[in-house]
Amino acid sequence: MSRILLGLVMLGCNVAVEDVHAFDNPITRLVNDRQGERCSGRVEVHHGHQWGTVCQQGWDLEDAAVVCRELNCGFVLDIPSGARFGRAGGEVLWRDVKCSGDEFALDLCERTLNDDVCTHSEDAGVECTGKLPAPTLSIQSRFYAYSTGEAVHFKCTAPYWQSVIDFHLYKRGVDTPLVTQRADPRQMMVDLTLSDLEISHQGSYSCLYRIHSKLGNSPSGNSPHSNFINITVLEIHTPQIWYNTSPEARPGWVTRGHGFNVSCSTQPQYPGGSFQLRLIRPNGTVRHSLPALAPSVTFTFSNAQSNNEGYYCCLYKVQTGERTFISRESQPLPISIREVDPVMSPVVISLLVSGLTFVVATCAILIVAKVYCKRVRKPIELERESRTCVDNTYIALTIK
Numbered sequence: 001m002s003r004i005l006l007g008l009v010m011l012g013c014n015v016a017v018e019d020v021h022a023f024d025n026p027i028t029r030l031v032n033d034r035q036g037e038r039c040s041g042r043v044e045v046h047h048g049h050q051w052g053t054v055c056q057q058g059w060d061l062e063d064a065a066v067v068c069r070e071l072n073c074g075f076v077l078d079i080p081s082g083a084r085f086g087r088a089g090g091e092v093l094w095r096d097v098k099c100s101g102d103e104f105a106l107d108l109c110e111r112t113l114n115d116d117v118c119t120h121s122e123d124a125g126v127e128c129t130g131k132l133p134a135p136t137l138s139i140q141s142r143f144y145a146y147s148t149g150e151a152v153h154f155k156c157t158a159p160y161w162q163s164v165i166d167f168h169l170y171k172r173g174v175d176t177p178l179v180t181q182r183a184d185p186r187q188m189m190v191d192l193t194l195s196d197l198e199i200s201h202q203g204s205y206s207c208l209y210r211i212h213s214k215l216g217n218s219p220s221g222n223s224p225h226s227n228f229i230n231i232t233v234l235e236i237h238t239p240q241i242w243y244n245t246s247p248e249a250r251p252g253w254v255t256r257g258h259g260f261n262v263s264c265s266t267q268p269q270y271p272g273g274s275f276q277l278r279l280i281r282p283n284g285t286v287r288h289s290l291p292a293l294a295p296s297v298t299f300t301f302s303n304a305q306s307n308n309e310g311y312y313c314c315l316y317k318v319q320t321g322e323r324t325f326i327s328r329e330s331q332p333l334p335i336s337i338r339e340v341d342p343v344m345s346p347v348v349i350s351l352l353v354s355g356l357t358f359v360v361a362t363c364a365i366l367i368v369a370k371v372y373c374k375r376v377r378k379p380i381e382l383e384r385e386s387r388t389c390v391d392n393t394y395i396a397l398t399i400k
Contacts, residue, residue, distance in 0.1 A: 028070055028106045030126060033086035039073035039128040042082035045093055045106065052093030053082060054111075055118030056125075062101035063109065064126045070105045074129035075211055075221025082123025092118045129211050132223040133159050135167075137207045145232040145320040146197050152231055154179075154192040156207035158223065165209045167192060172204040172228065183209075202233040234325055239266035239275065239314040241330040253338050254304045260335070264314035265296035266327065273318040278329070281310040292316065309337045 029051075030041030043054045064076045082088065092114045099109035140153040156167045168177035169192040181190045192207060206225040245253075245260035254260045264275040273292035277299050278285055286307075290297045301308055314330040 028067055030067070030071065030073075030128075031085065031088070039068070039071065039130040040085070041125065042085045042088055043067055043106075043124045043126055044088070044090075047093050050090060050093075052091045053088050053120060053123040054097060054106075055092050055095035055114055056081060056122045057118055058096040058098065059124040063097045063099045063106070063124075064128075065101050066099045066103045066106050066109060067126050068128035069103075071128070072131055074132045076126065077129055077211070078127040080125045080127060082125040083121060085125055088120045088123055092116075092120060092123065097124075129221060132209075132211065132221065134224040135159070135207055135209055135226045137205065137226040137229055139229055139231075140191075143321060143323050144230060145234065145323050145325075147325055148197055148199065148233060148235045150197050151193055151195040152197065154194070154205065154207065154229070155189060156181075156192055156209065156226065157189040158209040159188070165211055167207055167209050169194065169205060169207050170225070171201070172206070197233050199233055199235055202231060204228040204230050232320055234270060234318065234320065235268065236316060236318070236325050236327045237266050237268075238328045239264045239316050239330050241312065241314040241333050243312070243333060243335065249338075252334055253336050254308070256304055256306075256337050256339055258304050259300070259302045260304055260308075261301070262299045262312050262314075262333070262335075263296055264299075264316075264330070266314075266316045267295055269295060270318045270320065272320070273316060276315040276317050276326075278313045278315065279308070279310050280313065280332070281307075289317075292318075304337050306337050309335060311335075 027046040029044050029046075030039065031044050032038075032041030044051050045054060059079060061076055061079065064079045068074055068076050094111045095114045095118050097106070097109055097111040099106070103109055135156050135158040138155045138157070140155060146152055154169060156169070158165060158167070165183050165187075167181045167183060167190045169179040170177050179192045179194060181192055183190050194201060194205075206228045208223045208225050211221045211223070241262065241264055243260055243262045246255060246258050249255055249258070262277060264277060266275075269292055275290050275292050275297045277288040277290075279288075288299055290299065311332040311334050313332050316327040318325050
């Protein structure tokens with residue numbers, strides 16, 4: 001008798017434990033009378049060497065999410081009644097399944113053996129999204145290089161339409177989306193526009209779509225990331241311009257036959273860039289070009305002639321991919337070509353002034369000297385003449 005009681009106690013313990021944790025290793029599947037819907041159906045588990053259903057009593061989103069995850073079927077869309085997927089065979093094996101939602105298999109969740117409490121009219125069902133395919137990211141233009149201030153238009157296409165979805169544009173290395181676009185029901189493609197580009201926007205971009213459950217309080221699920229697209233953003237500044245010529249030339253003037261230089265400068269630099277120098281004249285425009293091997297370049301004109309006269313402007317030009325970017329023109333720099341005028345040249349004027357000053361000074365000295373000499377000479381000459389007269393008179397008297 002004691003052995004029988006001990007056996008019943010042990011059996012009871014085993015039953016109590018089996019109500020919560022099954023010793024067998026059950027396999028979960030979704031059964032659907034419709035072909036091709038592997039990720040939607042009536043929930044069945046393999047327990048005790050047989051397949052059976054799970055009671056809808058206590059069945060919720062967390063439980064359904066575990067089934068979708070275990071079967072690699074994406075995320076939960078709905079938890080309809082299992083009767084929707086056809087009449088089940090076998091027994092109702094489990095009830096009161098309690099999952100946290102983080103388990104990787106349904107047999108890791110707490111549950112209770114059914115014990116004929118539920119019938120097949122209460123079978124649990126799950127509608128999963130299926131394994132979400134990655135969307136495709138494309139770009140509307142055929143260019144992948146842009147200047148600051150422009151906009152780039154991406155297209156994100158999702159091969160999925162069973163629920164309302166959001167589309168998100170991500171930059172590689174940034175956790176939050178830069179652009180989010182809500183899609184209309186059954187809309188599979190949206191435009192994702194990144195406006196007012198800055199240098200920081202340069203990089204690689206991908207998109208994904210977010211599935212929303214048909215149930216209001218169901219968590220959303222994200223698709224894998226799409227392919228990546230690289231874009232380049234250039235910041236083209238207006239270049240600076242200045243010129244150098246002989247020191248004696250007036251500002252804006254270059255003497256005919258002399259040399260002069262025109263320099264252009266800008267930052268930043270890009271591979272393949274060049275500086276363009278435009279000479280705007282009344283009879284047309286002349287263009288010169290030099291590769292931008294440094295932040296500034298110098299255009300040299302060794303023999304200034306009348307065809308070098310006009311307004312000079314600098315531009316910075318760079319070609320990236322199939323696009324050519326050109327900066328705004330610099331401030332115009334006027335340059336006039338002047339003839340050498342020996343009369344009016346500063347050297348000639350200086351020599352003339354020096355010579356004239358020397359002549360005037362010499363004449364003044366001579367005049368002063370002459371006047372002084374006259375004043376000293378007059379008394380001596382009068383005395384000499386008086387003496388001569390007296391002597392002559394004396395001699396005349398002596399002869400008599």
